[in-house]
Amino acid sequence: MNDMRLTERAVSEKSKMSARAVDVYYGTNHALKNVDVEILDKTVTAFIGPSGCGKSTFLRCLNRMNDTVASARVEGLIEMDGQDIYDARVDPVQLRAKVGMVFQKPNPFPKSIYDNVAYGPKIHGLTRTKAELDEVVESSLRKAALWNEVKDRLTAAGTGLSGGQQQRLCIARAVATSPEVLLMDEPCSALDPIATAQVEELISELRSQFSVVIVTHSMQQAARVSQRTAFFHLGSLVEYGETGTIFTAPKDPRTESYISGRIG
Numbered sequence: 001m002n003d004m005r006l007t008e009r010a011v012s013e014k015s016k017m018s019a020r021a022v023d024v025y026y027g028t029n030h031a032l033k034n035v036d037v038e039i040l041d042k043t044v045t046a047f048i049g050p051s052g053c054g055k056s057t058f059l060r061c062l063n064r065m066n067d068t069v070a071s072a073r074v075e076g077l078i079e080m081d082g083q084d085i086y087d088a089r090v091d092p093v094q095l096r097a098k099v100g101m102v103f104q105k106p107n108p109f110p111k112s113i114y115d116n117v118a119y120g121p122k123i124h125g126l127t128r129t130k131a132e133l134d135e136v137v138e139s140s141l142r143k144a145a146l147w148n149e150v151k152d153r154l155t156a157a158g159t160g161l162s163g164g165q166q167q168r169l170c171i172a173r174a175v176a177t178s179p180e181v182l183l184m185d186e187p188c189s190a191l192d193p194i195a196t197a198q199v200e201e202l203i204s205e206l207r208s209q210f211s212v213v214i215v216t217h218s219m220q221q222a223a224r225v226s227q228r229t230a231f232f233h234l235g236s237l238v239e240y241g242e243t244g245t246i247f248t249a250p251k252d253p254r255t256e257s258y259i260s261g262r263i264g
């Protein structure tokens with residue numbers, strides 16, 4: 001743990017999303033048990049824990065991606081800005097524009113770089129003219145630190161970019177709908193160390209605009225990019241708190257065992 005550079009910068013204490021008594025079942029498999037957690041505004045929150053402990057399952061609860069899994073059942077309350085995101089009046093497609101997601105493997109659409117980024121604003125009717133759309137595409141690519149590398153080939157296929165560039169394109173695509181929360185499920189696991197460092201730097205910049213929640217297997221990464229950390233084990237949220245505290249003075253012996261490499 002000596003090489004960890006803990007992110008100590010101040011965080012907003014305003015809650016953006018909150019989960020209360022969340023349980024998730026896949027058929028009879030009780031995958032998440034009674035999870036309570038707060039996602040703070042303009043803060044990076046890392047979810048860590050051994051394989052199969054429920055990190056991705058919980059992440060997918062935050063934008064109702066589990067709705068697309070036939071066997072999944074979500075119980076409990078999840079609110080964003082005080083509104084129940086599972087309320088019947090909430091349109092999951094609209095919700096996912098506000099709570100964007102970036103996956104483990106970069107998954108650009110088989111379309112041009114421009115169209116990958118323009119897709120969300122188009123389907124959500126966020127722009128009125130081509131000039132406005134051009135502006136959103138450019139600003140999203142800038143926010144994803146990709147503009148300079150692609151500005152001269154916006155009509156080229158997104159799938160023709162390098163892995164790291166594809167992942168930043170997926171981040172630009174998520175950013176283009178002006179999300180309030182960005183969920184990232186192991187976003188660097190398919191990237192080399194240089195591309196990983198670029199994405200980590202980007203995550204730190206993005207949190208000035210919205211909340212970021214990242215699932216990671218790398219404790220070094222959690223320590224570098226996050227201000228809050230939640231440790232999951234066997235479907236339960238064992239400990240949640242300030243990242244520095246979780247890594248240097250965990251309260252629960254299971255957290256201590258995990259961060260010192262004895263479990264997981």
Ligand SMILES: Nc1ncnc2c1ncn2[C@@H]1O[C@H](COP(=O)(O)OP(=O)(O)OP(=O)(O)O)[C@@H](O)[C@H]1O
Nearest residue numbers: 026029031050051052053054055056057058069071
């Ligand atoms: N689509 C699914 N259908 C059925 N069961 C699932 C599904 N996704 C996850 N599970 C089960 O839910 C539990 C939690 O899995 P989940 O993927 O959330 O864990 P994780 O902590 O993200 O794991 P990893 O670090 O390996 O990605 C596991 O028992 C897993 O088998």
